[in-house]
Amino acid sequence: MNKTHLGYQKTIDFYGCDPEKINSKDFIEQALLKAASIMNLTVINTTIHEFSPIGISGVIVIQESHIAIHTWPEHSYVALDVFTCNQSYSLESGMEWLKNAFKATHYIEEDIKRGALERINALNAIKNEN
């Protein structure tokens, strides 16, 4: 399959999560590293930040781009983003694993494609003409 875009972004919203689990910095860090491994994504660097009084933010630079997470324990809600430069990774198995880890009732994914190559090539052609 020809690559049509430079970036493939998934937004995943987890609902009904266990508030205690998603308020633990260690738990979130370990869960993300495990999910990245299940999805066959290569972790370069991890930053997890604990907010006062509640909530965790985490960003992971991966060889394929990044993973970001924000948790709202008071709403049993987690927002996850997975941004990659190709689609050849096992998203579903990672998300199923995280759903169980967070004890979420369900999750909803959306797709965003970034940097359409057709548009980029057309714009660069115009720029080079000028």
Added chain:
Amino acid sequence: MNKTHLGYQKTIDFYGCDPEKINSKDFIEQALLKAASIMNLTVINTTIHEFSPIGISGVIVIQESHIAIHTWPEHSYVALDVFTCNQSYSLESGMEWLKNAFKATHYIEEDIKRGALERINALNAIKNEN
């Protein structure tokens, strides 16, 4: 204005950028920190990674959530994400500054709202009934 969502995400695509600038790790780091400051966002932690042979990835944890960047110098293209927990920041002034810094011909923003409070409250009510 009442808060309707937990997360407000902007995706911004910069086209026609200067390839040399957007392939410099130091330049990208300084540009992001400056843009965060212009937007009145509070930086907690910065990670910038240089890919071989080309391209930069960066993620910044901010008090308000995160900023992520990926550059494709070979396509003069930059994908930026700004994820915040409220909308009270100066996005446009930051993006205008970055457009000039990257020497981009233009940029396109899209809005994504995450974690609709109406949905979250309804789901949590169902969960608590069971």
